[in-house]
Amino acid sequence: MTSPPAFAQAVAALAPRTAVVLGSGLTSAAAAFVEHATLNFAAVAGLASPTVAGHRGRIAVGEWAGIPVLLFHGRLHYYEGHSWTVVTSPIRLAHKWGITRIVLTNAAGGIHPALTPGELMALRGHIQWLSPTAWRELATGQGLSCPYSPRLVQLLQSHERTQGRELFCGIYAAVTGPSYETPAEIQALAVCGADAVGMSTAREAEEAARCGLEVVALSCITNRAAGLGETTLAHAEVLANAHRVSTRVGELLRRLIHEPHR
Numbered sequence: 001m002t003s004p005p006a007f008a009q010a011v012a013a014l015a016p017r018t019a020v021v022l023g024s025g026l027t028s029a030a031a032a033f034v035e036h037a038t039l040n041f042a043a044v045a046g047l048a049s050p051t052v053a054g055h056r057g058r059i060a061v062g063e064w065a066g067i068p069v070l071l072f073h074g075r076l077h078y079y080e081g082h083s084w085t086v087v088t089s090p091i092r093l094a095h096k097w098g099i100t101r102i103v104l105t106n107a108a109g110g111i112h113p114a115l116t117p118g119e120l121m122a123l124r125g126h127i128q129w130l131s132p133t134a135w136r137e138l139a140t141g142q143g144l145s146c147p148y149s150p151r152l153v154q155l156l157q158s159h160e161r162t163q164g165r166e167l168f169c170g171i172y173a174a175v176t177g178p179s180y181e182t183p184a185e186i187q188a189l190a191v192c193g194a195d196a197v198g199m200s201t202a203r204e205a206e207e208a209a210r211c212g213l214e215v216v217a218l219s220c221i222t223n224r225a226a227g228l229g230e231t232t233l234a235h236a237e238v239l240a241n242a243h244r245v246s247t248r249v250g251e252l253l254r255r256l257i258h259e260p261h262r
């Protein structure tokens with residue numbers, strides 16, 4: 001583990017342009033990443049250690065198949081008691097360090113019938129259920145209100161087709177948590193057009209777009225959303241299923257990392 005100045009120096013030396021945020025249980029998606037330097041969230045002013053299992057709270061700089069990459073192992077959540085400023089500060093840090101593309105990954109509950117545990121969804125828009133104005137903030141994937149790059153989503157879809165798979169592309173509903181939703185809330189989200197539900201990503205994506213970063217986000221479907229599956233929701237199930245899809249996530253991350261920047 002390095003000090004913040006030594007880490008900043010390592011970042012300057014490698015000059016990564018892509019950052020990846022690994023969500024719950026997705027650490028093994030980065031098996032191909034070779035670390036040069038690491039920094040604990042807790043060592044950075046304005047950040048804190050994550051309190052959630054499956055989130056390591058470490059920043060690393062290194063190489064992924066020969067390409068320099070900045071990697072966030074885990075993230076901070078609003079439900080852990082952090083302000084939105086703290087939750088989104090890794091994004092501003094990445095921007096300050098010269099990052100121009102960010103890949104956000106998360107674990108999510110599947111609402112659309114096709115989104116069963118082990119599936120992946122590329123985000124083409126989100127519904128922000130995170131603030132009092134939530135009902136008015138429906139981002140359908142059009143115009144400036146959508147932070148996600150259609151070009152990168154298409155790139156992922158083409159890549160998946162070459163592997164004989166289809167990549168589901170849909171709408172992510174971001175809720176505050178910390179408890180999972182009620183079945184009635186999931187019915188309401190389904191009527192509003194949500195394909196998957198989770199407790200992160202939307203604010204980070206918006207902050208990244210505001211900073212001028214190219215943004216792409218992937219949800220790993222770890223469970224059927226409340227009331228839609230047979231099992232009771234549990235964080236352990238989320239972690240185990242995220243781990244199951246991490247090889248496919250790793251392949252998609254590699255494809256994104258190799259894509260030339262705008």
Ligand code: HPA
Nearest residue numbers: 107108109197198199225
């Ligand atoms: N709801 C909210 N967040 C989640 C879920 C869910 O069902 N699964 C993983 N993260």
